Amino acid sequence: MSSSVSGAVNGGISYWYADDGLPDVREPLAGDASADVVIVGGGYTGLWTAYYLKKAVPFLRITVLEQKFCGYGASGRNGGWLYNGIAGRDRYAKRHGHDAAVRLQRAMNDTVDEVIRAVAEEGFDAGIHKGGVLEVARTPAQWARLKAFHEHEVSYGEKDRVLYGARETAERIRVADAVGSTWTPHGARVHPVRLVKGLAAAVTALGVTIHELTPVTEIRPKHAVTPYGTVRAPYVLRCTEGFTAALKGQRRTWLPMNSSMIATEPLTEEQWEAVGWAGLETLGDMAHAYMYAQRTADGRIALGGRGVPYRFGSRTDNDGPSGRGPTTTGGRNPRPSRPCGKSSSSSSRRWPECGSSTPGRVCWACRATGARR
Ligand SMILES: Cc1cc2nc3c(=O)[nH]c(=O)nc-3n(C[C@H](O)[C@H](O)[C@H](O)COP(=O)(O)OP(=O)(O)OC[C@H]3O[C@@H](n4cnc5c(N)ncnc54)[C@H](O)[C@@H]3O)c2cc1C
Known part of the structure; x- marks a missing residue:
């Protein structure tokens, strides 16, 4: 996700990190270890799994192994739609029956409230506002699709x-040429990075x-192998999502897809008055090109969509176009990056661990840990 915190800035891990700051990085694994459950990957999947497992069985010894820092992946880069959508629901209904799919949908509706409840219980601010999800139609074709979508939901x-006509839609938000919209209360805006940082802290606590x-x-039965040692556990959970293809033997298990975002400068009061959007709904539309947007806590519009092409060979784009990361995995495993404690201002110097020799660049691991040279 590109950021425009001060002027047009492209790249970086995400606008959300530019806004909230990179986290202090926790200690790497120091040698062989054991646990009851090992979770590979510190995104929402890994961290929520750790959270609810530990809540359910407090004596479980759970270890999370994260290649960079918690929230480095999509969990720290997304559109911040906390909502009730289910991918593949029709297929699920065909297989298990309509009633089961309805129950699943209700569970997803409840999940939105459960995340809000858990965040409140843990006492951190994730920039949450439950304004629901509004999806707008701007052409007759979109309107027909929107009505069909509405009925289906x-x-x-x-x-x-609720289905809104043009006038009711304009009362909520002034989208040019809007002919109507559909709104569900089962959605909230979040600040993705604050959510993942707070969750990591809660799990640690x-x-x-x-x-x-x-x-x-490499993940083998009961083993998670790292350059610093192997963690053995009866259960090893792979929560690596789009990075899965980089694991040994998993190149074709998961197809990484891309989605990109931009964030505007903060809008002025006058601009917000012209736009409306006082309900802070997350916003989508019915165009064929997928679009999602939110009004951020600091008064920007953050919007994105799918459309960046699939990268040949399951390669992943790690740190945005400015290349602020240590390496591009390119379908391989990333080099281990430990804080190196040195500046690269001399072009001849190489980072002992991450290998970067870019003049004037701060070592990525040092940037992440906040270590000063
Ligand atoms: C631009 C964008 C916008 C999105 N918008 C939304 C949205 O608005 N709403 C929504 O619901 N979803 C959205 N998504 C999808 C959502 O963000 C992801 O589905 C979700 O964050 C996945 O969480 P995860 O924990 O499974 O994966 P990730 O967040 O990718 O976490 C995986 C973690 O595993 C770590 N890892 C990977 N490989 C290894 C390894 N070998 N060893 C150790 N650690 C490893 C990674 O560093 C990463 O931290 C969006 C995604 C993108 C990219």
Whole structure:
């Protein structure tokens, strides 16, 4: 996700990190270890799993191994739509019946409130505002699709979903040429980075061990192998999402897809008055090119969509176009990056660990840890 915190800036890990700051990185794994459960990957999947496992069985010894820092992946870069959408729901209904799909949908509706509840219980600020999800149509074709979409959602039990005409839509938000919209209350805006940072802190406070800067190179039954040692556990959970293809033997398990975002400068009061959007709904539309947007806590519009092409060979784009990261995995495992404690202002000097020799660049690991030279 590109950022425009001060002027047009491209790249970086995400606008959300530019806004909230990179985290202090936790200690890497220091040698062989054991646990009851090892979780590979410190994104939402890994961290929420650790959270609820530990809440359910407090004596479990849980270790999270994270290649960079918690929230480095999509969990620290996304559109901040906390909502009730289910990918593949129709397929699920075909297989398990309509009633089961309705129950699943209700569970997803409840999940939005559960995240809000858990964040409140843990006492951190994730920039959450539950304004629902508004999806707008701007052409007759979009309007036809929107009405069909609306009916379809209602058929899965969303009785509280509302269809708006042009005038009611404009009362909520002034989108040029809008002819109508559909709104569900089951959605909230979040600040993705604040959510993942708060979650990592909550999980740590519960007694889960998190090792960062610790790439797992291979997952074998009951083993998570890293350059610094192997963690053995009866259960090893792979929560590596788009990075999965970089794990040994997993190149074709998961196809990494891309989605890109931009954030505007903060809008002025006058601009917000012209736009409306006082309800802070997350916003989508019915165009064929996928679009999602949110009004951020600091008064910007952050919007994105799918459309960056698939990268040949399951390669992933790590740190945005400015290349502020140590390496591009390119389908391989990333080099381990430990804080090196040196500046690269001399072009001849190389980082002892991450290998970067770019003049004037701060070593990525030092940037992440905040270490000063
Ligand atoms: C631009 C964008 C916008 C999005 N918008 C939304 C949205 O608005 N709403 C929504 O619901 N979803 C959205 N998504 C999707 C959502 O962000 C992801 O589905 C979600 O964050 C996935 O979480 P995860 O924990 O499974 O994966 P990730 O967040 O990618 O976490 C995986 C973690 O595993 C670590 N890892 C990977 N390989 C290894 C390894 N070998 N060893 C150790 N650690 C490893 C990574 O560093 C990373 O931290 C968006 C995604 C993108 C990219």
